[in-house]
Amino acid sequence: MKNKVDEQGRSPGRPRTIDREHLLDAAEEIVTKHGAAALTIDAVAKATGITKGGVQYAFGTKEGLIVAMFERWGSSYDELFRAIAGANPAPVTAIRAHVEATHRSDEATQAKAASLLAALIRSPEDLASTRAWYSSRTAGLDMSKSEDRRARLAFLATEGAFMLRFFGLMDIDQTEWLDMFKDIQALVGEPLSPPRGSSRKH
């Protein structure tokens, strides 16, 4: 992933020993387990056994930490989303892929919840990029088509289920989670068939 020699061939200085991924794991766990208010530089440091200064060096500022949480979740989501939806999905297909991605990936949604919560604590002004992301999820839908309206409905239900569960507002076990998505997926047609054929149905 990230190597000290990715810029130039030279690599003087003390070798990197702090694992950013590990810090981000800890940050996510703190938010999901103890609330967004518990996310402090010091808490991340203590959870990972390094010092406050080390965390500071790794991310610069707390904002940097939150941004990094977002970016990591974003890229893992994008990867999954593209694997499901392909390169340039039609609007409804994009929704279908979003539903499927949320449905499938527990870890990614956990990370999303932690990132969102951490960001929500801060001022709404910092949510511009998040708003843009959400807008892009539903872009291109044509509300004069009933299929597109069903897709929007599926999107709303997906986000509702996600937030209710991962913000800890409802106890939704895995069985119920899967059962909910049966109905949500029914709104957008069969579960997405991977980009190049190979339809998988239930």
Add this chain to the structure above:
Amino acid sequence: MKNKVDEQGRSPGRPRTIDREHLLDAAEEIVTKHGAAALTIDAVAKATGITKGGVQYAFGTKEGLIVAMFERWGSSYDELFRAIAGANPAPVTAIRAHVEATHRSDEATQAKAASLLAALIRSPEDLASTRAWYSSRTAGLDMSKSEDRRARLAFLATEGAFMLRFFGLMDIDQTEWLDMFKDIQALVGEPLSPPRGSSRKH
């Protein structure tokens, strides 16, 4: 509402001048406009022109303030909910009423969002009462009935729309909001009539 003579006939002491409702209004505005992190005793004091000590006296602690926010929203919601659903609504009717209550009341949902955000700051352990409230919203649904499954779907979509809009994650204007609820309501039939009725008042 609250009078100084509601305990005993006697009423010594300086008369109450701090308006708790006004403080709660300010608290909600702070959360919705500047994020949950901005909700401090001092911010509420400054927004209302009284002193930090005054806010402290009115709510005891910050937790007390948040609880008061919740309670105020809860009672206003209950009032609206009961007005729509009646005394002992059947499970699906309760969902229908919840959808309708969320659909209608902008102010109440704004208050709900502020309360939820303020509570989400704190640790998940403090969310017990909120979880209980959400559970009661969907209590009694029978997932072997397709009508009940549609009701659950409507519930998820309602909460999704609510959070996306009032947490500031999506820009949803009033026109789009109403349009979304057309589809949500279609899932549970007409607001206060059997699934094929059509009378509706606003």
Add this chain to the structure above:
DNA sequence: TTATTTTTCATACGTATGTATTTATATTAG
């Protein structure tokens, strides 16, 4: 009047947080 009570204000204090700064460590270049 004085005493009493309730509410509001003013101040102080302990703690926690984010960050700036400084110091220590470990590696490479020459």
Add this chain to the structure above:
DNA sequence: CTAATATAAATACATACGTATGAAAAATAA
């Protein structure tokens, strides 16, 4: 070896927060 450099840790510091505390204000009661 020494110098340079990147990384990590340690320390310091200003600020902000919640709350404890006590004084001041405004009413009633005697």
